[in-house]
Amino acid sequence: MTKPDNNYTYWTLNDYIPSDVCDVLLKNNSDWETGQIQSEEEGDNLKKHRISDVSWVNNDFWNKTFLSIIRDINHEWGINFDIQAIQSPQLTRYVAPGGHYDYHVDSTGVWPESDSGLVRKLSMVCLLNNRSEFEGGNFELKLSSNPIQISLNKGDVIVFPSYFLHRVTPVTRGTRYSVVCWALGNMFK
Numbered sequence: 001m002t003k004p005d006n007n008y009t010y011w012t013l014n015d016y017i018p019s020d021v022c023d024v025l026l027k028n029n030s031d032w033e034t035g036q037i038q039s040e041e042e043g044d045n046l047k048k049h050r051i052s053d054v055s056w057v058n059n060d061f062w063n064k065t066f067l068s069i070i071r072d073i074n075h076e077w078g079i080n081f082d083i084q085a086i087q088s089p090q091l092t093r094y095v096a097p098g099g100h101y102d103y104h105v106d107s108t109g110v111w112p113e114s115d116s117g118l119v120r121k122l123s124m125v126c127l128l129n130n131r132s133e134f135e136g137g138n139f140e141l142k143l144s145s146n147p148i149q150i151s152l153n154k155g156d157v158i159v160f161p162s163y164f165l166h167r168v169t170p171v172t173r174g175t176r177y178s179v180v181c182w183a184l185g186n187m188f189k
Helices: 019-027 043-049 060-077
Strands: 011-013 053-056 090-095 100-104 119-127 134-136 139-142 148-150 157-161 165-168 171-185
Touching: 011 060, 043 100, 060 119, 060 157, 060 171, 090 100, 165 171
Parallel strands: none
Antiparallel strands: 011 157, 053 090, 090 171, 100 165, 119 157, 119 171, 134 171, 139 148, 139 165
16 A cells, blocks of 8 residues: 555555456446536536546445445544445546546535435545556546646555545546545534
């Protein structure tokens, strides 16, 4: 595991998910739909903010696997957020030219995701294909005026607080695939 600094910014796990597991995730989940944003923008407004397709992974095995990864990091990191559940993982496909997701947060920590009253606390992203298969599509965190570009390769994982601004820059060649999931807990106090 790699922790770049002592500011509780993010964790990266290089080559953490085996290549064949990444392939299985993609092969067995291909019911793609247009990715949306919380404000439910449509048409050109949505395309300015996000161009991607998503496929939901509704499977207890994957839910438990990714929840275990996030809980381990949460504990080892020492941030110790109250984590109680996970949302179903989301496969995301960004196709050139222009597939992207502009700066956004996954949660503010005070807006519940459902009737459960739980909020997204930690976000996890894993790149599912080789960097040689696409160009662009860089993952960035924006914690100050200078974004932090995180270089991900197939099987690499990043975990970060869901309230941090982040984006995927436009894909200029090929297709970028990732899996994203969110660990949930009670609202921050």
